[in-house]
Amino acid sequence: EDQVTQSPEALRLQEGESSSLNCSYTVSGLRGLFWYRQDPGKGPEFLFTLYSAGEEKEKERLKATLTKKESFLHITAPKPEDSATYLCAVQVDFGNEKLTFGTGTRLTIIP
Amino acid sequence: GAVVSQHPSRVICKSGTSVKIECRSLDFQATTMFWYRQFPKKSLMLMATSNEGSKATYEQGVEKDKFLINHASLTLSTLTVTSAHPEDSSFYICSALAGGAVNTQYFGPGTRLTVL
Numbered sequence: 001e002d003q004v005t006q007s008p009e010a011l012r013l014q015e016g017e018s019s020s021l022n023c024s025y026t027v028s029g030l031r032g033l034f035w036y037r038q039d040p041g042k043g044p045e046f047l048f049t050l051y052s053a054g055e056e057k058e059k060e061r062l063k064a065t066l067t068k069k070e071s072f073l074h075i076t077a078p079k080p081e082d083s084a085t086y087l088c089a090v091q092v093d094f095g096n097e098k099l100t101f102g103t104g105t106r107l108t109i110i111p
Numbered sequence: 112g113a114v115v116s117q118h119p120s121r122v123i124c125k126s127g128t129s130v131k132i133e134c135r136s137l138d139f140q141a142t143t144m145f146w147y148r149q150f151p152k153k154s155l156m157l158m159a160t161s162n163e164g165s166k167a168t169y170e171q172g173v174e175k176d177k178f179l180i181n182h183a184s185l186t187l188s189t190l191t192v193t194s195a196h197p198e199d200s201s202f203y204i205c206s207a208l209a210g211g212a213v214n215t216q217y218f219g220p221g222t223r224l225t226v227l
Contacts, residue, residue, distance in 0.1 A: 034215070043204045043218035044155070046113070087154065097143055097208055099216060101154045 002027040006088050006102035014110050016077045021105045023088030024070040033071050034099065035064050036087040044087055047073075078109045114138050115207045117219035124195055125227055132190045132222045134205030140185035141207035145216060146178070149202045161188045195226040 003026045013019055025033065032051050036044035048057045050066040057064050061082065063074045073086055085106045089099040114137040124130050134144055142163045147155040159180050160168045167180035177199075179191040188207075192199055202223055206216040 032214075036218070041202075041221070041223070043115075043117075043206075043221045046215055046217055049215060091214075097214055097216070098145070098157060098160065103154045106152075 002090065002092055002100050004088060004090055004100055004102040006086075006105050008105060009103070010106040010108070012108045012110060013075075013078055015079060018074070018076045018078070020075070021073040021086055021107070022070060023073070023102055025088075025090050026069075027090055027092045027100075029092055030090060031093065032091045033066055034089045034091065035071070035073055036089065038085045038087055038104070040085075047086075075107070078107075080109045080111050083107055083109045113209050113215070113217040115205065115217050115219040117205055117222050119222060120220060121223045121225075123225045123227065126196050127194055129191055129193045130195055130224060132192075132203055132205075132224075134188045134190070134207070134219050136186045136207040136209075136217075139207070139209050141188075141209065142185060143208040144182060144188040145206045145208070146180060146188075146190050147204045147206070149204060149221075155204065158190075192224065195224070197226045200224055200226045 005024050007022045032049050035047040038044045048064040053068045055066050061076050065072045085104045087104045088102040116135045118133045144161040146158045149155050157170050158173045161180045161182040163182045169175045182188040202221050204221040206218045209215050
């Protein structure tokens with residue numbers, strides 16, 4: 001059974017304090033790994049797609065990396081507006097577009 | 112680009128009534144859309160996959176007669192919660208699949224359903 005586990009469940013950082021969120025996965029065959037950001041009461045906002053081990057993508061203060069077993073979302077010098085829940089999801093099986101989501105990391109940046 | 116809208120954003124209804132939620136892809140065509148349900152502080156639970164012009168595929172444990180899905184065009188899918196009860200109260204989110212080189216799901220803003 002495909003599984004996605006995110007850690008930590010919640011993370012509180014001071015503004016400017018860099019850190020990383022983890023997404024570990026056990027799947028039969030990875031087609032793509034997705035990162036989304038979700039603000040309270042809103043739908044998830046797409047951030048990144050990673051396809052193969054060693055791939056990295058960046059957007060402003062965020063950088064996502066991928067290995068054969070896990071992905072990291074690195075947050076550099078975060079600001080209060082980066083506070084949100086960050087969701088990781090995997091897509092497996094070519095032709096099946098469903099996503100399996102992790103439970104998310106709730107990130108709070110303290111001014 | 113890749114904007115998905117949902118309507119209504121909030122709905123309150125009485126027990127036993129039916130509620131329809133619309134999901135539209137505004138700037139792209141989507142042959143496939145998805146419907147999710149999310150409980151407070153929980154992750155997204157896939158309810159069904161909606162394919163334009165064909166019947167929806169429901170996940171195990173989701174009652175297809177209670178959650179009716181129609182995908183009548185390449186930009187519109189609807190979810191109808193029939194004979195709603197308080198336990199159906201939840202946050203419902205749709206997504207639309209943008210094809211091409213990157214098959215990415217783009218999500219709508221969600222609909223908060225409260226059944227009294």
